[in-house]
Amino acid sequence: MTSPYEVPASKEQFAELLPATRRALLHRLAVGQNAGRAPSMVGAVMREGRMVWAEGYGAVDGQVPGADTQYRIGSLTKTFVAVLVLRLRDEGLIDLDDPLGKHLDTPEGGDATIAQLLAHTSGLAAEARGPWWERTDGALRPELADIFGERPQRHPVGRTHHYSNPGFALLGALVERLRGDDWGTVLRREVLEPLGMDRTTLGPEAPHAAGWAVHPWADVLLPEPAVNTGRMAPAGELWSTAADLCRFAAFLLNGDAPNGDSQNGDSQNGDSPNSAGRVLSEQSLAEMRVPAVGPQDPEWVRGYGLGVQVTRQNGRILFGHCGSMPGFVSALWISPDEALAGVALANLTNGFEVAGLASDLVSTVAEHEPRIPAPWRPLDEADPELLELTGPWYWGATPFALRLGAERGxxxxxxxxxxxxxxxxxxxxxxxxxxxxYYAGETLRAVRTPAGALSHLDLGTFVFTREPYEPGDAVPGGVDKGGWR
Structure with a gap:
């Protein structure tokens, strides 16, 4: 039954940025283009599912670039490939714990699981063999065996995080093997077209920027080649625009529901996304941005999930990816807590300024215009058994509070x-x-007595009782019969 207190939400009233915010964003972009000595630079902001600001600085073919100007996005391509792989998992065609060799005849990397390849813990070498693959034609590496050098395995599988471009070449080949089509065609059909990203392509389409190297000691330029990298393309081939990347950011944040709103349908992992009209299930989208390696402690600074980078900057958690190819740099950072994303694109080779620019665009909007929370609403249901679980609980003598949220969470x-x-x-x-x-993946159970009364909570064998060290048989090891003294 609909709550009598339900109030329609309106995002449109908060869609446009204030003039002071827009000027601050333009100032940051101008400083970035100038200090970074970029021939051109484009910045954009996505808020609440839509692009609310985009500006260009510098020039492309004598014109100021804009939200529709294409740039090569480099390793941001990997996040798109990860979406394709997770679609295979959502449809039940693979399991992330499957070794790659179960599905793909590969000369190297077959012992690594698909999840390890997505998270760069396969131990494979960072780069392809032979001459600099980002500047040489993919015809030099026509087969998978041609992307590996003499020592392709640099670390034991699963032992450490070691960024691997060949690892994503293998994931692209996996998509081709299971879909029966080249990965670019699959990407267009299954992701780009449904999300309305018609300016994201494998090759440049006008209007697009040319790639440049900037001399370190003089303000002069050198053209960079833009080659088709063949088998290595899934590691960094795509071209895109600020507008398209804002659409992609909205998808990564909310799913592919209309108007950027997340859908609350019945789609679960294992169900085909197509059956629910979705590009990817909500659970898979959430799983992408969970750090896959490193300790799960509250003070972590950076990590890598399933095809996305995760970082903590200025007190906020961001996820997304940076990218570079000769002549181009890109960055996309998303703040889920603030429903914000920053995009930065530039056409120079050494653009370390770009990653900081994208995150600063997020910070600028968040600080000038803090997110206005949605109206509080009561839950759709009030299950007495769930309400009974709420309130104070004690692990030994340490007090905790348990709250009930939406969808019985x-x-x-x-x-x-x-x-x-x-x-x-x-x-x-x-x-x-x-x-x-610490409890990620662990199971919480509400334990009841034979008569049906609520006894205690079991959380991965940790017992929580209603009183500190409550007498009875719930606490392992028992409680002293003399009680507190």
């Missing part, structure tokens, strides 16, 4: 600041699965 928080908290997703069997922190 739970959130466990330490009351006094110490201890581990987490959010939990409801499962069909009546349990909950941890979504973050």
């Amino acid at each position: 739970l959130e466990l928080s330490p009351v006094a600041g110490g201890g581990r908290g987490a959010r939990f997703r409801a499962e069909a069997d009546g349990t909950w699965t941890g979504l973050d922190g």
Whole structure:
């Protein structure tokens, strides 16, 4: 039943940026283009599912570039390939824990799982063999075996994070093997067309920027080649625009629902995205931005999920990807908490300024115009058994609070600041699965007595009771019969 307190949400009233914000963004872009000595630079901001600002600085063919000017985006291509791979998983064609060799006849990398390839923990070499692959034609490496040198495996599989461009060449080949078509065609059909990204292509289409190298000690330019890299293309071949990347950012944040709103349908992992009209399931999108390597501690600074980079900057968590190819640099950073994304594109080879520019665009909007939260609304249902779970719980003598959220989700928080908290997703069997922190992937169960009364919570064998060290048989090891003294 619809709540009598439900109020329609309106994003349109907050869509346009204030003049002071727009000037601050333009100033940051101008400083970036000038200090970075970029022939041209484009910046854009996505907020609440739509592009709300885009400007160019410098010149492309004598004109100021704009949101529709194409730039080569380099390794941002990897995030698109990751979406294609996760679609295969959503459709049940692969499991992320499958070794690549189960699905693809490959000379190297077959022992690594698909998840390890997505997260760059396969141990494969960083670069392809032979001359600099980003500046040489892909015809030099016609087969998969041609992308590997004498020592293709640089680290044990799964042991460490080691960025691997050949690893994503293998993932592109996996897509081709299971779809029966080249990965670019599959990308166009399954991702770009559904998302309305008609300016994202494998080769440049006018209007587009030319790639340049800038002399380190003089303000002069040298043209860079823009070659077709063949088998290595899934590692960095795509061209795109600021407008298209804002559409992609909205998809990565909210899914492919109309107007940027996330859909709350019944699609789950294992269901075909096409059956629900989706490019990718919500759970897969969320899984992409969970750091796959490194400790899950609250102070982490950077990590890598499934085809996306994750970083913490200025107190906010961002996910996205940076990219570079000879003559081009790109960056896309998304703040899920603020529904913001920053895009930066430039046509020079050594553009270290671009990654910082994209994140600064996010910070600028967030600081000038803090996100206005959606109206509070009561839950759609009030299940008495779920309400019974809420309130104070104690792990030993440490107090926690359990709150009920939307879609039967739970959130466990330490009351006094110490201890581990987490959010939990409801499962069909009546349990909950941890979504973050120490309890990510762990199972939370509400344990009841034979008579049906609520006894305690079991969280990965940790027991939570209603009273500190509550007497009875719930606490492992028992509780001293003399009680507190």
